[in-house]
Amino acid sequence: MIQIKDLHKSYHMGSNSLHVLKGINFNVKEGELVSIMGSSGSGKSTLLNILGMLDEADTGEYILDNVPIKNLNEKIAAKYRNEFLGFIFQSFNLINYKSALDNVSMPLYYKGIKRKERTEKAMHYLQKVGLAEWSHHLPSELSGGQKQRVAIARALASDPKVLLADEPTGALDTKTSYEVMELIQGINDEGKTILVVTHEDDIAHMTKRIVNLKDGIIIDDSKVEQVRASLHV
């Protein structure tokens, strides 16, 4: 599903140049649940941003679902993001003046789907994350866990190939974190490819494979025995 070859990225700040990614090679197959770990500054967020086409690599190859991702203009990048990717953020990033339902239907709106179908689909995904009754509430009326569930429903709405989660439990307490992870595991069980960036060991061990990043290179990439989040709830 994802093939990455010799990916380099550096940031320039004035005369200083910060080499963040120093040749990343890794592949993700369909249906995998991968966590990317590393301390802050290890380049894990940068890697995720490049995977999410929010940022571009300096050199290297990135192939997503057999489509080479390079030299994108913003218009095409937006189209690819809409078709291929679903984002889950640490701070949820829901639009605060839109109801849960409208938030979930946003990717569908940008995909150009008609209102009726959009609402049906959005409702379906809200049901999936167990928030059907909350569909007309504003984000401010939801708890942190509920907000993240809405965000997950939103990421799923356009039926993307890959879910990219940037510290999805970073703003949640342990119990809620496990609930969210349980949901993510459930979605993975249905066959969705998911990448999770985290720095928490217990969260990482709930995935099936851990990629460890340090100073811009992968120091460890191993499959792990998945801990089911449901055991902790």
Add this chain to the structure above:
Amino acid sequence: MFSRDRWDEILEALNANKFRTLLTAFGVFWGITILVLLLALTNGLKNGVTADFDGFATNSMFMWTQGTSKPYKGLPKGRYFNYKIDDVAALKSEFPNLKYVSPRNQLGGYNGANNVVRGTKTGAFEIYGDYPEYINQQPMDILQGRFISYSDIEAKRKVCVIGTGVVKGLYDKDEDILGTYIKVNGVNFLVVGTFKMSNSQGDDEQDANTIYMPFTTFGQAFNRGENVGWMAITAVDNISITSLKQQIFELMKSRHKVHPEDDRAIGHFDLSEQFERVSGLFSILTFVGYFVGALVLMSGIIGISNIMLIVVKERTKEIGVRRALGASPWTIKSQILQESLVLTILSGMVGISFAALVIWIMNTILDSVGPVQNFANPSVSIQVVFTALIILVVSGLLAGLIPANSATKMKPVDALRIE
């Protein structure tokens, strides 16, 4: 471009901060109100002033004779001469573009000595000898009877038409006027009509104290012979009298042995030129109205632009999220543009309506207190409203342009990082 979803998006965004939206809208509302009101007031002033010309054949001039200032063909300078009645026929045949040529003679003057007697009553009035066409150049309402006619001219009938002031001065209330006689400078005239000037503003009293009689009768009764005091000349509608007048003067000079370069010998008053001047003044006033109004409106537009910039800045992260979800830069840009457009047009429409209300109130007050000197019926035409709307659309787009561009300038990754 404006689907229902778009409307929802726009209204949601504008509703997100109602008070700010309202304050921003007020700038444009106020600008367009002032623009429309300025134009309406200019129009009111114009209506008031041009009411003086109303109905009057404005493409006219008056021409009289003065002493010559140059000797010519053995005649000395300082010579006085008169137009003759056959000059009128000459002018008409030489210049087919002249609509009316009315020779006129006058007797008595405002504040002159008493010159009209009826029984025991006397009065000082202005007495004119005129042709029937004159009523087309200076419109008047015939209250009773008729104006002078060509059969009066041909038969040199001793008839006259008198103004309301003359009626008041010479007759008792409810007395029959038509068929009575008045004595003008010792000659009896039959009253065949009474009139009132249609557009008297300012000269009411003078106009009312006027008596018209046939030109030919006047000449015979008061010993003017073939002489013509002055002429009122009107050109056809699409040819300006101003462009014809020099040729007319030349003809008159050659017919009366006046030196061709003697400009002092012929006096004239070009009403068309005066009217053009007044019209020109109002064109300038209208321009000033647009200019000042547009400037005020512009500060409103800048207000919108400013607020949209702040809104875009505040929503940087939201815009980042939208782009992560698949919004293309154009989608974002057009949304910002449409938000500013909707805000501008809505507040502009309210402004236009408000201005219309103010104009209506003004008109109602004017109607109830009666006519005001030099001001009447302030109003704007539908064209002005459309122009204002076009200005609004253009300025709404302009106001959104900079904010829309700045909304997509930042890379999505940076936009998402902002807290």
